[in-house]
Amino acid sequence: MTAKVRIKAGPVEFEYEGETELAVADIKDLFSHIETLFKVPVLAEGGESHAAPQAPTPLLPAPSGDTPTVVGGPKLHVNSVAQKLKAKTGSEVAVAAAATLQIYDGKQTFSRTELLDTMKKATMHYSANMSGNLTKILGSLVGSKFNQISDGVYSLTSDDYQKLVAQLA
Incomplete structure (x- = not known):
């Protein structure tokens, strides 16, 4: 079984695809490492403010490409x-x-x-x-x-x- 993880948080991107299985603890550890990158001044000033890094669903393919798409035209309330x-x-x-x-x-x-x-x-x-x-x-x-x-x-x-x-x- 192939494991896929893609994380993009501001200017920081991480992508992994391979045969190694990743446990939930591994994913949490990865998130904590990425969070520390936001404390690096150059990365923290990346033009976007982030309360917490956003990440795609771990171990599942991206739902429809790189980012979700707005369906049916304009944004719905x-x-x-x-x-x-x-x-x-x-x-x-x-x-x-x-x-x-x-x-x-x-x-x-x-x-x-x-x-x-x-x-x-x-x-x-x-x-x-x-x-x-x-x-x-x-x-x-x-x-x-x-x-x-x-x-x-x-x-x-x-x-x-x-x-x-x-x-x-």
Whole structure:
């Protein structure tokens, strides 16, 4: 089995493809090394500010090339994404928010906070109890529709990313 990892964080890029399997601990270690590069003054001034490095889903091919593409023309608001996906439950609104973040905002990963903030913007579909149930919602999605990259950092699975691109086209 071939392992693929591609990480781009500001001016720092790392790409690996090979037969060696990479464990989650290896990926976390790699992220910590890349984070230290942002402390190097020349790299830290790279023109973009980064709260945390963004990375593609480890060990999965990039969903559709180097970066996510906006489907169907102009960027859709999370309300429109949720409407197209017929989101009614907390899990469905979370998937709509994740799709908005990855497909339309171009993020490779998203934090728990980013997900919740985006869910709240789906005012026609979000209810306050979803915030209280976010741990349960994430627990049901991780492993089926979401990958957990690290503590509090997630991405859509490659299969679900592709399905959502098709649904939103």
